[in-house]
Amino acid sequence: MGDVGLLLSGATLFLNSLMLLGKADNKSVGVFNLFVGLLQIIFPIYLIAVSDQDHWTIFNLACVFLFGLTYLFVGIINLTGIDGSGLGWFSLWVSIIAVVYMILSLVHNHDIINTLTWAMWAYLWFLFFLSMALNKKIDVYIGKVAFVQSWVTLTIPSLLSLTGAWKMEYVSNIWIYVQVISLVYFCFCTGKIMLAANNRKNEQDLSVSS
Numbered sequence: 001m002g003d004v005g006l007l008l009s010g011a012t013l014f015l016n017s018l019m020l021l022g023k024a025d026n027k028s029v030g031v032f033n034l035f036v037g038l039l040q041i042i043f044p045i046y047l048i049a050v051s052d053q054d055h056w057t058i059f060n061l062a063c064v065f066l067f068g069l070t071y072l073f074v075g076i077i078n079l080t081g082i083d084g085s086g087l088g089w090f091s092l093w094v095s096i097i098a099v100v101y102m103i104l105s106l107v108h109n110h111d112i113i114n115t116l117t118w119a120m121w122a123y124l125w126f127l128f129f130l131s132m133a134l135n136k137k138i139d140v141y142i143g144k145v146a147f148v149q150s151w152v153t154l155t156i157p158s159l160l161s162l163t164g165a166w167k168m169e170y171v172s173n174i175w176i177y178v179q180v181i182s183l184v185y186f187c188f189c190t191g192k193i194m195l196a197a198n199n200r201k202n203e204q205d206l207s208v209s210s
Contacts, residue, residue, distance in 0.1 A: 088129050
C-alpha cells in the first residue's frame with residue numbers, strides 16, 4: 001500500500017476506533033469509510049492494470065483490497081443499519097489472509113516491520129470477527145486496539161515514509177521496538193479479558209450450584 005493510502009487508512013481506523021469507543025457518530029464515520037473504501041478499490045484496480053503483471057507486484061497491490069472492502073462494508077453497515085455478521089465472517093477470512101502476508105513478509109521479504117504490522121492487522125480483524133460474528137461484547141477493547149494501531153501501523157509510518165525519515169536505519173529500529181511493545185500490550189489486555197471472563201463463568205457456576 002502506498003504512503004498516501006496508509007495515511008488515509010490511518011485516518012479511517014482512527015475514526016472507527018472513536019466510533020467503537022462511543023466518541024463519534026456511526027453515520028458520519030460511515031461516510032468517511034465509504035469514501036476511503038472506494039478509493040482503495042479503484043486505485044489498486046488501475047495500478048494492477050498498468051503494472052508489469054508480475055505475480056509479486058499483483059500480490060503486493062492486492063492487499064489494498066482487504067482494507068478497501070472492509071471500509072466499504074463498515075460504511076454500508078453504519079449507514080443502512082443492516083446486520084454486521086457478514087462483516088464479521090469476512091473479517092475472519094481477511095485475518096487468515098493477513099497471516100499469509102505476515103509469513104511471506106518474514107520468509108520472502110525478510111522484513112521484520114511488515115511482519116509485525118501484518119500480525120497486528122490479523123489480530124484486529126480477528127477481533128472484529130469475534131465481535132460481529134460471534135457477538136462477543138468487546139467493542140470497547142477493539143476500539144482501544146484500533147486506536148493504537150491507527151497510529152502505530154498506519155499514520156506515523158506513512159508520515160515517516162512521506163518525509164523520508166523511514167530510510168534512516170535508527171528510525172526503523174526504534175519502530176520495531178514500538179511494535180513489539182504494542183503487541184505485548186495487546187497480549188496483556190487479551191489475558192486480562194480472558195481471565196475476567198473465566199472468573200465470571202466460575203461465579204455463575206458457583207451461584208447455580210448453590
